[in-house]
Amino acid sequence: MIKEVNDKNFDEEIGNSDNIVVVDFWAPWCGPCRMLSPVIEELAKEMGTEVKFAKVNVDESPMISSKYRIASIPTVMVFSKDTVKETMVGFRPKADIKKIIQRNL
């Protein structure tokens, strides 16, 4: 349901998607990221047909992380093709993220 994306396949996976893409930038050492990931998983279950969900491990993908100037994790970005539509920094409740995704549909 949630595609793991990295420096190599990021542009292909995100830029070539017809749907909008929700990207979760995370790392294993980050507590709030661990809390956010089940929330994103639930959203992927609910909205997976109209929205693509992806995650980027910032540890393993430093190029993409610095390209999009990730300065705090978790950061969730909503992409349409290669354009960033929304940026959410830090943990957010499910309802908040859902609302932000929906206004980009």
Place this chain on the structure above:
Amino acid sequence: MGERYDIAIIGTGPAGLEAAINSKIRNKNIILFGSKELSRKLVKAPKVNNFLGFYNLTGKELKNHFAAHIEAMGIGIVNERINNVYAMGDYFALMVNEKIYEAKSIILATGIEYTKPLKGEEKLLGKGVGYCATCDAPLYKGKTVVVVGYNNEAEEETNFVSELCGKTYYIPMYKGDYKLNSNVEIISHKPIEIVGEDRVTKLILDHGEIITDGIFMLRDSLSPSQLVPGLNIEQDHIKVDRNMQSNIEGCFAAGDCTGKPYQYMKAAGEGLVAALSAVSYLDLTKK
């Protein structure tokens, strides 16, 4: 992981205690976080004459009445500091360092004893300003970082930061012995403003400034929006409706943290309403 409580109440001032006794009367499984002292503000009050039923009491005497009341009802206080509360959807995760408590609903009764953010801090949050040094330090490899620490615990995080980042400055907001790595530079000036457009560029101090890529603010007490990410704040207070419901479903607030007037009676009344609202919320979600 332990049991999932019906209601977690954060704060042992009048709002939190009134919420606790009413939740208990409604037979809910509750957990109450706070301190034995109940409320620092209450203990310090020299005279209280506007708490109905109690005339001419000192804050300490009133506190003793409160303490006796919750004890008689078998309500205990968990003396632990909640670092974060995450709204997971159908429950809340309350983080205490490495420990997690779970509750179906929460009542915030934290008072207003938190430090105001610096000028520019909220604008640049996530653009160089961070509250979790352990989370974000690896993103500043080889870059300059300033840590503003409000307590001793911040020193350990600063040492961790200094091992990963480039130049690390530490600004202690308290007095004491600082146990810091030798490569950490201690600055003994007060931070005034964080400056930057789409990115942090510098920190202005009462004397001089520091050019930096990142700033970590490690505070003693968290503002409600930091404590509960996603919480709506209006004019420095938690925004609630008449049922003491915040913008997050299942999350209620009561007392000074919701706004003025800052009074014991108002706090207790709000705690009562919040508890009853939490009870209705629980009944509704059970169906």
